[in-house]
Amino acid sequence: MIKEPKHAGISTQPVVLLAEDDHEMRTLISRALKKEGYEVREVADGVELVTHLGGTIENRQGQRRQLYDLVISDIRMPGVFGLSVLEGIQDMDDAPPMILITAFGDAETHKRAQELGAVAVLDKPFNMPDLMSLVRGVVLPEATSG
Numbered sequence: 001m002i003k004e005p006k007h008a009g010i011s012t013q014p015v016v017l018l019a020e021d022d023h024e025m026r027t028l029i030s031r032a033l034k035k036e037g038y039e040v041r042e043v044a045d046g047v048e049l050v051t052h053l054g055g056t057i058e059n060r061q062g063q064r065r066q067l068y069d070l071v072i073s074d075i076r077m078p079g080v081f082g083l084s085v086l087e088g089i090q091d092m093d094d095a096p097p098m099i100l101i102t103a104f105g106d107a108e109t110h111k112r113a114q115e116l117g118a119v120a121v122l123d124k125p126f127n128m129p130d131l132m133s134l135v136r137g138v139v140l141p142e143a144t145s146g
Contacts, residue, residue: 013039014140015038015041016039016072017052017067017096018073020044025124026042030042032131045077046084049080053068070098070099070135070138072100073100074100074101075101086116100113101122119134
């Protein structure tokens with residue numbers, strides 16, 4: 001169970017924004033994240049994802065930061081594709097890290113995602129424990145290091 005969020009003093013648990021158009025897959029990932037102790041905000045398409053990424057929060061020191069500690073996004077969704085969102089957040093201050101998931105993962109897609117700064121691209125079907133390990137490594141890197 002997670003005790004210390006990445007941004008201490010703002011939330012009692014790290015917040016993950018999950019963008020997946022397939023309801024069953026979104027529910028499965030969301031439940032796994034919540035079981036691990038993360039707060040999860042779910043969106044069903046790329047337009048909602050972009051809208052949510054526009055939000056910020058003010059911490060106790062008066063500094064503004066992203067609402068989310070991590071974004072997990074499907075690559076192909078209605079409205080806006082995950083790769084386009086990843087490309088768009090490159091100019092954002094304090095942009096959250098992104099993990100992309102896809103059922104259409106070819107070498108070119110993986111290469112482009114890495115060039116745009118994705119933490120990882122997972123091809124569906126993927127192993128849920130592997131995703132949870134990856135999430136822990138991004139959100140709480142000190143908990144996964146030696």
